[in-house]
Amino acid sequence: MGILAGFAPWIVYWVLVGNVPFVAAVLTALGVAVLSLAIGRVKGRPGKTLEIGAVGTFVVLTILTFATSQAFMERWIQPLSNVGILLVALIGVMIGRPFVREFAEADQPVEVTQSDVFGRITTRVTWIWVAAFAGMTVSSAIPPTVQGEATILDTKTPLSFVCYWLVPFLLLGCAAVTSRVLVERMTAAATSPDVVRRTTFVAFRELAIDELYYLARERVEREVGAGMEAYDVNVGTAGIPLTGDESRESWPATYKVRARR
Incomplete structure (x- = not known):
């Protein structure tokens, strides 16, 4: 549900563009993007890359709609909007904030988000979306490049409606279906008792190994969900001194989860 809300500005735009004046389409999408970002800020969470990128994309499209001709926008508004969402998704991956991971973290339980497989799958799914957006961009750029008078309003020329729409x-539908399959697989794998989960806990430097294991168990028991129990708890080989407090250290720990017996 979260990622659907993230796509809301683009969904609104795709529904409206070509059916209402371009100004109305981009302004409505911009309004939805700003509202989505504002709601998140009111709830105290940082803006997600997809939300911030949507605002930026539709601000640019709004400026172009007022600054250029109707004929230009009829040819290029679809490729430009696809470039926008492509750049948003790609930049998110490059800065270590894949948009799929940001939304999945809010929708999935802790035992899933803290598993090793979570990061791999969410990054892979984001790259699938990046590939889809790249394909959408290339396809929608073909009509105005090959046939200079092509427009998104043309429903009679195959090159136009096939490549624009x-x-x-x-590609968008294929990405959505593939994403769902991979996310379901991720959830199943992450809740498997064989998956190793990672966490950290804080302890005083002078504690003995059995005391460290006790603290590690206390930590992981707070992380596992209802009806689950942690087992095979292991503590790392060394702790990292806390900044400004060298009397305590942050220790890594690993564990597995199974249904409580």
Whole structure:
């Protein structure tokens, strides 16, 4: 549900563009993007890359809509919007904030988000979306490049409606289906008792190994969900001194989870 809300500005835009004046389409999408970002800030959470990127994309499209001709926008508004969402997704991966991971962290339980498989799958799913957005961009850029008078309003020329609409949304649908399959697989794998989870806990430097294991168990028991229990708890080989408090250290620990017996 969270990621659907993240796509809301683009969904609104895709529904409206070509059916209402371009100004109305981009301003409505911009309003939804700003509202989505504002709601998140009111709830005290930082803006997600997809939300921030949506605001930036539709601000640019709004400026272009007022600054350029109707004919130009009819040819290029679809490729430009696809470039926008492509850059948002790609930049998110590059800075270590894949948009799929940001939304998945809010939707998945702790035992899933703290598993090793979570980071791998969410990054892989984000790259699938990046590939889909890249394909959408290339496809929608073909009509105005090959046929200079092509527009998104043309429903009679196959090159126009196939490349502007059919191929991009086929890619979008494939990405959505593939993402769902991979996320379900991730959830199943992450809740498997064989998956190793990682955490950290804080302890005084002078504690003995049995005391460290006690603190580690206390920590992981707070992290596992209801009806689950931690087992095979292991403590790392060395702790890291806390900044400004060298009397305490942050220790790594690993554990597995199974249904409580």
